[in-house]
Amino acid sequence: YRNTTINLKAGYWIDERNRIEAGYHDINAFNHYDGSDPLTYAMDPNSIERSDFRQRSGYVSYHYLIADHTIETTLSQSNFTKKNLDATWGLNDYEGKTPSAEIKDTWKYADNSHMVLGTSYEKRELNYTSIGDSEKERDEHSKALFFNNTNRFGNIVLNEALRYDSFSAFDDKATGKIGVKYLVNDQCDVYANYATAYKTPSMLDMINPWGTANFTLKPETIQSFNAGIRYAGFNMNFFRNEIEDLIGWVGYGNVNIDGTSVFKGVELSYEHQLFQTLLAGANYTYVDAKDKNDARLPNVPRYQTTLYTTYMPVKQVAWTLNGTYVGSRQDGFTTHETGNYFVANTKMTYHIDKTWDVYVKVNNLFDRYYQTVYGYASAERSYYAGVEARF
Template sequence: MGAIAQSPPGELDTVVVTATRTAVALNDVLADVSVVDAETIARSGAVSLADVLVHLPGIEMTRNGGPLGTTNLFLRGGNTNHTVVMIDGIRIDTQSGSGGATCQAIPASQIERIEVLRGPAAAVYGSDAVAGVIQVFTKGGEGGFTPSLGLGVATHGTRTVTAGVRGAQAGWRYAVAVGREVSEGYNIQPAANPDQDGYARNTASLRLGKDLVAGHQLNATWVYSNADAGYDSTTNKNSANYAKDNRTLQRLSALGVNWRAKWSDAWSTQLALTRADDRYATLPAPGAVPSYDTKTQIETALLQSTWTDRDVSATVALERRDDRLRNAGTQPQDTRRSQDALALGYGHQRGAHHWQVNARWDDDSEFGRHTTGALAYGWAFAPDWRLTASAGTAFRAPTLYQRFSEYGFAGLAPEKAFNRELGVKFARSGHAFSAVAYQNRISNLISFAGPGACASTFGCYANTARAKLQGVTLSGVTHTANVAWSASLDLQDPVDATTGKRLARRAQRLLKLGAETAWQDWSLKADVLLSGDRYDRVTDARPLLPGYGLLNLSASKALTPEWTLLLRVDNLGDKYYETARGYATPGRTVFAGLTWTGR
């Protein structure tokens, strides 16, 4: 899947909610947003959310191992923990280590739609939204009773099966899906730990909705993923872990309930209660006692009121977030923190001019009050053209592990960021182009430093770093004859602001190309991903991760009105490359799948 996956700027029938937490036509959004639809996700053959996102503008992915290995997403060069990830409004995160959502745990098979907001959004979402927001929407119910079944086989002995039912009846909407994936895997560390690192994962999702009375809806979401995956804990042959069948257990459960009420044509409210549980454990061998076991629980409550009248919109939101970490390596082993927030938003459009203002006040039980704000302006200076400019602040509170583990330090301060960006967008009849230049300065950056104020003599977390994330993102889509073309180019310079060295595992240049066409009842697609070289660690004297290029091909065809065939080849040239030094990528992979949808 390439950049064609995103809806072109200016699609009037596309509505997004992530930018301001209210429904806004994509044509009117002032932020830098991409949308991935259900058809694109289905054709991608992706295992997890991260595999879908990697082909969007401004996103890089690194992975220590196979499809379910530790995955990092760098949005505009920011760290993984600088991006908020949500499922149907449910915040997903972990308070262990440096934090950040475990995107590899979110199954792609149960995703209907993805919205990606590039740029700080702490004035809307609070802590962690330093680089952007990724929101996943699961499959919902509509129409009559519709069952479905999917079967797939792929390289490395990979087998998948999914089943589900969707529909609506008597005011109820429902969607239920289950899935299982198993793979023999491949050797992710050929030079050190010679074993096959396979995995098995079970997934499930449930969406329920009920129309109570006119204008009032009650909705519930549950998403579940439970995986057992092989991994290699070391690249050193002399390590005690060498040649062992290390395993990881990954379990994610996300539950949310929300009530939406439309009191008049202008006034609506939303009440949402959510809870996400994330467990990660490592085992030295199958069935062994975990050598590391950590559990994060995040609960949120949101009450939001929205007023929309002609060209004016206003929001007021109260939000409560409670974080809990249970980890044997923290003192105490069960730690908690809470944040209470008030958020205000105001948008005004008059003629060719559009303003959006957001402000938020967060009161953290550990770190006190933090005020964040954002101001954006858009000017339609010519038909189909718009100039945008924005500035915003953000913050990220340290994780509970960074505070209470033996490497933690009570004096840690939240990271702070200030972002500025300028963009120009064009959209006309399926043709679109955008160019966005940005600079995001982050202070109080938390890094793992040498021995200091913590209990460990090995090293401590400390506010020792500053970062400057700057660059330009160019993207566009167009059509010629029977071919849809897409492209994105990221020219970025994410650096340590103190030393001037590029941040680890981030390239300066990323080019993504896509082409899609139809031929004799087949839908054909090709995409290319080109990445520049990268440093494996910021202390390296030179880039040790060379640049690489990948070509992916896919073809799908409706065999009957109910049955669809999907064929896909990733990394057609069997290019050997690494996103983390010492960890191999799977090489050329072939996928064949059949889906059946009842009519």
């Protein structure tokens, strides 16, 4: 596996009211992988298959400040191509692009109140070829209007949001959110939120470069609720998400899981500055994910824990160490267990000046063998060195 990634970002204040930003992201990857039988989907460890992938995306954004308004206009586009060089079944290659535009106005209409109004447009174009078939095209687009309002009354903060999406390939939908937060003091607050969402399948969800295409996928309809408390560096959040027509992997492709699937659980996190030179933290997530028949959903770890620390012996040097334990998780295709493992990473960064950083890092520090998808091993101990520049 070879991957070359380039990230560029720049911003410039023309004057006190006008700012322009631009960014570019480029991924160029070449991959060797095991093929599989088109009838049984059994993996063939002796096969030699290759894929070539390229994704380029960029944006330009203009900010204009006038009175109590900040008006932001953003244009962006993402282009992607993939060629399965040795494929004998399924998808041979695909090429797509996604141009989009958004304009929004953030209006501070009172000392403790602000509102965001905006509209967006996105177009999705895809050309693809399956083995033994001619090239096909798929085009779709969407438009949206959105509104977000936040008010503070004493120790109470209220937030409301509305969004309306119009799709060329799916039903139109209105969604919203309402939230409340009570500020107990400077270090403590309690909060609760209720929201609805509508998640349409992406083109890659439908075309599925890794198996069987499914262009009859329906959008997910989502209701979510969460409530929690924050105190100093501690946060506890309870959540419940109900998803109708959840998109999931069954067999060798994506399908809508019938009925309403429920994800419920708790998130705990804590971060503390132990000394002036040492920061440490931890987080824990427990998820009970089940379908309409109360059966456990695959590919979702029941619990996950992360520990991390950053040590700065001198101002120019930062040493980071983190480790994650993934609990029980069942593969969606083979029903094999793919969880119950611990992976650690470390990174050392030297800050040369305000522009330049150099770093070395090691991923999978203890060379742990694990699989997030059964049959596909993750990278062994890996070494990296790099340079970061900020202008």
